[in-house]
Amino acid sequence: MTGSIRWMREPDGGFDLNEEARWRTDIESLVFPIRDQAATCAVHRGAFRTLLGAEPTPQACLAYFGEFEDAFRAAASLKIARKCIPVGTNLHLTSRDIARILLESNQIKRGEQR
DSSP: OOOOEEEEEOOOOOOOOSOOOOETTTEEEEEEEGGGEEEEEEEEEHOOOOOOOOOOHHHHHHHHHHHHHHHHHHHHHOOOHTTTTOOTTTTEEOOHHHHHHHHHHEEEEEEEHH
């Protein structure tokens, strides 16, 4: 994990790119900054429901992000490149975006162990 995670809600929903991941109750999503893109990436509770296989709490979503932050960031980078998302444009990740990276990472790890 590269930073701290927090659970909070700002009244205006604004996001400071110097902050780390946090939960936004107004959109039921975890959000984290993509600093080199000057954007925010959101992952809705529904994506976490698919990834976790259960109805997630905000704390469970933040914990999952903390455990797999590199995969979330890789998925965001891949989506930005694949869709040519301009700098300053916010984006969201689906469970498929994240699962794709997690599966590739798991396959690589298993291959290295053989």
